[in-house]
Amino acid sequence: MSSTKPEFKIADVIADLTRGGMPLRFEAYDGSASGPEDAEIRLELVNQRGLQYLATAPGDLGLARAYVSGDLVVHGEHPGNPYEVMSKLKDHTKFRAPSPSELVTLLRGLGLSNLKPPPPPPQEHLPRWRRMMEGVRHSLTRDAEAIHHHYDVSNTFYRHVLGPSMAYTCAIYPKDSSTLEEAQYEKFDLVARKLGLEPGQRLLDVGCGWGGMVMHAAKEYGVKALGVTLSREQAAWAQAAIEEAGLSGLAEVRHLDYRDVAETDFDAISSIGMTEHIGIKNYPAYFGFLRDHLKPEGRLLNHCITRHDNRPTNAGAFIDRYVFPDGELTGSGRIITEIQDAGLEVMHEENLRLHYALTLRDWNHNLVENWDACVEEVGIGTARVWGLYMAACRVGFERNEVQLHQVLAVKTGPDGADGFPLRPTW
Known part of the structure; x- marks a missing residue:
């Protein structure tokens, strides 16, 4: 398991790349945190695999992979109804592109091992280009x-x-x-x-x-x-x-x-x-x-x-x-x-x-x-x-x-x- 450098804080990077900052409390397995300390709802990134999901598929897909796998845990809301989380994150899930200097810092801090995407959760369907092997889109077979x-x-x-x-x-x-x-x-x-x-x-x-x-x-x-x-x-x-x-x-x-x-x-x-x-x-x-x-x-x-x-x-x-x-x-x-x-x-x-x-x-x-x-x-x-x-x-x-x-x-x-x-x- 790779380790991040002391000056590299996962929560800071995640918050910096969101649009408008992190709207709720975000805590990472390296001990870093961002967002309001008194927030009723907390997101906890519990392991490196979750970081790999977020790093290799920014936006809703990476968040979903980490959440479905149990690598991103919601505290303060039932997993059967994360409505408040989605309400707060709705305008923040499209990560902005990092600047060149941020990208260098991000790559150096994450380490190459975190830039290799883990296998997606078993609930995930094939991407569109892979589905082409199953037939033309909206053909009888593919439908x-x-x-x-x-x-x-x-x-x-x-x-x-x-x-x-x-x-x-x-x-x-x-x-x-x-x-x-x-x-x-x-x-x-x-x-x-x-x-x-x-x-x-x-x-x-x-x-x-x-x-x-x-x-x-x-x-x-x-x-x-x-x-x-x-x-x-x-x-x-x-x-x-x-x-x-x-x-x-x-x-x-x-x-x-x-x-x-x-x-x-x-x-x-x-x-x-x-x-x-x-x-x-x-x-x-x-x-x-x-x-x-x-x-x-x-x-x-x-x-x-x-x-x-x-x-x-x-x-x-x-x-x-x-x-x-x-x-x-x-x-x-x-x-x-x-x-x-x-x-x-x-x-x-x-x-x-x-x-x-x-x-x-x-x-x-x-x-x-x-x-x-x-x-x-x-x-x-x-x-x-x-x-x-x-x-x-x-x-x-x-x-x-x-x-x-x-x-x-x-x-x-x-x-x-x-x-x-x-x-x-x-």
């Missing part, structure tokens, strides 16, 4: 692998975090006091109301997850609903839930890529949390496919995370490697444009950004409440990933860095009929 990485963690783990609804998309809170389950029910019901679902109609839910929308449409509206998902574990869980609820005559979930759905002439299609995964360049084909599977006057409800502007961007390194491999976001304007260019008429648009912040708050709460069971199910590293990811995303939604939009559209008939009343009914 299946990306979905498997995120959604096939453990149905039991998801049950602990998501609650009984097993809904892994933004809930809609009718009141400040609404519970997560009430809010998820309202989300599915709002989608159903916007789609104008009625008994006897046919619904296709693409990227259906654990079948929440499919079962809601069947149970509450008497709709014959088909859901498709690339996650084998989701499909198995959903089918069992459908049978247990006595909805087998109306509801079905298949382990299937949406591009392989053979049925057409649906009265309605819901796409809830799906668009984030398909790739911006594939929007024309995606919305064209959905248009072609609707009957005239059939409605589409697209519910997805967006950016606050319309400039496409890849997810940050942490999100891309640990949470949503190959994920891409753009703004609601681009979504609406692509839906219109596909030949659908946009009837309504709504931003539900702050509702997602509340949803993430409640998921974090569930993770904390079920921490021991979650760790037993998936391991401490994966549990830390989820706590970090949900807390960081909550801050992003609160600060309007990301948004959540629902866009309602219709396949207008040949004579221009859209089937809508003069004013919304939902």
Whole structure:
């Protein structure tokens, strides 16, 4: 193990390289410290491997690697909900480039052994260039692998975090006091109301997850609903839930890529949390496919995370490697444009950004409440990933860095009929 020189203090270097200084107490294994001494929350760098992670991958990826591995420990906050840490660090995680003189001092102090990156934690997915070996981005094979990485963690783990609804998309809170389950029910019901679902109609839910929308449409509206998902574990869980609820005559979930759905002439299609995964360049084909599977006057409800502007961007390194491999976001304007260019008429648009912040708050709460069971199910590293990811995303939604939009559209008939009343009914 290499040692630093006496004049070299790890905490001083880390603080100097952050934008605006260290906003909380930072302590390192060499005895150095920086930040307010009376801070309620402390970050402790416990070993050399953690320093190597920070030195070789500055920014969110290095911090995530050290945190997930247990080399960077948070004191004063539960690992299942490091929200306060993320709030304080949000504007400080992009390390500024050192000056030439600082770089010389940094390299001399760190030592060459600290500039060799350790193997990443096992929870980390391959970098984008390595994924090219698995197929073209958003090909059937590569999409299946990306979905498997995120959604096939453990149905039991998801049950602990998501609650009984097993809904892994933004809930809609009718009141400040609404519970997560009430809010998820309202989300599915709002989608159903916007789609104008009625008994006897046919619904296709693409990227259906654990079948929440499919079962809601069947149970509450008497709709014959088909859901498709690339996650084998989701499909198995959903089918069992459908049978247990006595909805087998109306509801079905298949382990299937949406591009392989053979049925057409649906009265309605819901796409809830799906668009984030398909790739911006594939929007024309995606919305064209959905248009072609609707009957005239059939409605589409697209519910997805967006950016606050319309400039496409890849997810940050942490999100891309640990949470949503190959994920891409753009703004609601681009979504609406692509839906219109596909030949659908946009009837309504709504931003539900702050509702997602509340949803993430409640998921974090569930993770904390079920921490021991979650760790037993998936391991401490994966549990830390989820706590970090949900807390960081909550801050992003609160600060309007990301948004959540629902866009309602219709396949207008040949004579221009859209089937809508003069004013919304939902």
